[in-house]
Amino acid sequence: MTSNKELSFPAPAHWIDGRAVLFDGPAIEVLNPATGVVIATVPEGTAADVDRAVAAATAAFPAWAATAPAERAAVIRRIAPGLKARGEEIAAAMSAEMGAPISFARRVATGLPPMTIETLAGVAEDFPWSEEIANSLIVREPIGVVAAIVPWNFPLQQIVTKVIPALLAGNSVVLKPSEVAPLVARTFAEAATEAGLPAGVLNVVHGTGQVVGEALAAHPGIDMVSFTGSTRAGKQVSAAASKTVKRVALELGGKSANIILPDADLKDAVTRGLASAWTNNGQICGAYTRMLVPAGLHDEVVNLLREAADEYTVGDPADETTRLGPLASEAQRERVTAYIERGIADGATLVLGGPGRPDRLPTGAYVRPTIFANVDPDSVIAQEEIFGPVLAVIPYTDDDHAVQIANSTIYGLNGAVFGEGEHALAIAKRMRTGQVDINGGQFNPLAPFGGYKQSGNGREYGRLGLEEFLETKAIQR
Template identity: 45%
Template structure:
């Protein structure tokens, strides 16, 4: 059985205790991973600080750093099929999707960050008497979820090391493999020991220790809003910088003039990717009363064509959820939905021998939903969409914004100007028009309200891992004309 170790100070580190890694399609333990503790975090911080101070990485020319990142990305690309298969085993993402989303996308983003690094401006003059200089924080940490681990890990690691920081990456014990592969690829291409360290461990013990550690100057966390609040509290102890990308309840607004064939497929894509286990999923579907029934019927007919099965099968469209806890949590929300008056327009139990093991949730469409129901207000994190009716566009915008979240939203229309006008009025960090889950490295990603703050990707992705220093030059004015005279009013000759 494969066993995966942590990666600290350029070496693989094992422990006496380990986590079981369970294949969501079968429920079987197929690998183990070392179980880290606070002592491993401390060792990683020491290694990272030592690397920041003496490895020479922070002084390496940006072009050389960018070249190293590109070479590491090429190494991952050479392992695309292997890593896609492993990713499918880790968290149940269908292998066909894993190749594009879980492995292919982060490779492209790493290459994009490398290109950004080549033109990064460390110092810029301001007026005639000053300049603004950017400098790395030093030791920074990333805390990564299990749903798209290498995607989010790349967003944190590559900008951080590109700008000269050292990194501790806390990975989820269910999905450590692809982040370890990233560390191994970077190290093989010459990244000094200690610049990137990978640790595992229980969230409450290890995650909280990272958030509160005085040697870590910034934490970038991706995960649930409740845990994000905990990270903030711990980070406040040392007033450390934060980026928080938290939960979502994306409103997907279909207008009457939308191309229905396109909008139906796109709306399924919006909430079914990774069995709905994506923070920016479109899980609230807002439909005009005039097309509600037709749209729901079309969507259900399309869902019946999906192949639901083992994530390792290339023919699979939709796989299992990650574990029994997640399956039971989603099932509980479906029970609540019916008690609150929602209708299960499509759903039920998956039957057949292939579903007797593993963690399966039937993709579900809930109608007769109102925005005050739990299934419309809370993040379910599963293949479930809540359909809400609206009568006017103003009502749709009001419903969309009536949430504590603000991560994503979408608008479907054949009138781009009209869609853009609505997009500008939605309280969300990302709004897609006639699409969903488009995560371009050129655009920033992050949330409004309780979906967090700070941005990953976009034109300022590297800036997120630097701090600004203002340097001011003497303006050359005679001494007697300086503002000093407000305090030193006695002429020097008289003072002597």
């Protein structure tokens, strides 16, 4: 494996009209959060850079939109092997730029994006691009130029989730990666070009959300914005996009409840629940961050959590044995630490962890993986998205109480229920959230993913994820 210390990255550049565009202006430093060392730089893009990328995408759109869906799918399928061939490079970059443990980054980089591409290409090949309804011909057409604004927690997968269905639908794209984890965007653009994607159909502009993100959202040449990030930032994107009434799809924050029923396999539920809460250092929007347990089983659950937590080694993300690395940035470390301190101040029982860095890790963006018990469901740590390895255990009295707690936040992205099958299904149907996993149900890339309430709107993956990037026209005859 390539050590993070030995990595070298391409010259910093945007990707516009099928090629790298070097720059001589201000740069954004990309830091390794484990060490604080600068590992690369990317352009600090401007509104003028956005204009150039939108112009390239606008020029490329008509020919790509006119390409037969089967031909578009064939091009997109060829991206998957290109990414697989670069799997180790992508994993090392992900680990170095945002702190993901290398073993986890490798699984994510080499497995999920290629599988998602193959699955979505199959959806496009089987999609009903036109249909007859009485005397009407219903046709589905690409929207136009799509801005894809992605976060840092799953750099490549988030790109794939947005860009691939947009391209399959016949749109051209301007991609803005997160400035925290921007490195794999260049790799993706190169793989897409090698696969035969025409110049200008995919463009990449680096920069901050305040400048590049806002310019994209407000740009009159952008027909749709697909954004994943915090609820706060999503509101800003919506406001900027509203000036031109463009379509906006938002995948935002979450505070997912994991309801453990009295008839659950308790050890399995606790083990899987903690894994969800702490995977990727807790930096997952759909993580099960609230564990709702029967009051009579609360202490037993806490003991099982202590045992399960022993398996999580905190350390250098480049080490194969590390289960939890640093958070993505020092700012994120400070944010999560403030939530841990707030939990203590509000009277939650600290089971393990707490403020400060772990022992033997005096530097870097590390936090102590933390578990709170006897958490008030209305408290700050039970209501707000923390985005770090912090789990809140909340006791409940009966099914109605559990559902009421689960639905009590502004979010509605994900959730889980562990228990006897029919009992768990009945509870899942009452949860106001876009997804619910029963007894560890596995991720399905054919199923839609998205949120209720302030977790966003629209859906990703599967047929509904493709339809997000299409207009519908009715022709009467």
